[in-house]
Amino acid sequence: MDAFSTSVITVALAEIGDKTQLLTLLLATRFNARGALITGIVLATLVNHGLSAWLGSYVGNLFAPNITNWLVALSFMLVGAWLLVPDKAEATTGRFDKLEAFGATFILFSVAELGDKTQVATVLLGAEYHQIMFVTVGTTVGMLVANVPVIFLGEQLLRQLPVKQLHRVAAALFIGLGFATLWR
Known part of the structure; x- marks a missing residue:
C-alpha cells in the first residue's frame, strides 16, 4: 500500500473508540454547528499531523536505514499493543463553553x-514513508472517516460499532505493518 492509503486506514481504525472520537461526540452534543466542528477537526489535525509526519520523516533520516526499519517496526508493534488498551473519556470541555464550536473543537x-x-502513528508513518504531504492528508482523511459520522449520528453509532473488535483489527494492522517493515 502507498503512504496515503496506509495512513487513512491505520488512523481511521485507530481512532475508533479513541478519546478524540469521544470528544467529537461530546462536542456534537454541545454545539449544533456541524460545519464548524468538521472544520475545527480538519485544521487541528492538519497542523498536528503535519508536524508529526515531518518529525517522523526527519527523525527517520537521522539513522541508518536498517536501524530506522527496526525502530519503526518495533514502534508499529508497540502502537498495535497500545490499541488494545481502552481510552478513558476526559471531561475537559466545560472550560471551553464560552468558545464557539470551531474554537473549542x-x-x-x-x-x-x-x-x-494517532499522533504517534503519524510520526511512525512519516518515518516509514518520508512523504509528509501524503501522510498528513491521509491521516487527516482517516480522522474524518472516523469522526464525521459521529457528528451526524452520535451515540447510536458508537453503541452499534463493535469497538473491541475494531481495536483488535487496528492492533493487528499495526503489528502487521511492523512485520512488513522488517521484511522490506
Missing part, C-alpha cells in the same frame, strides 16, 4: 492529539 482536538495513538 480546534483547541480541544489540538490538545487531545498530543501524545495520542
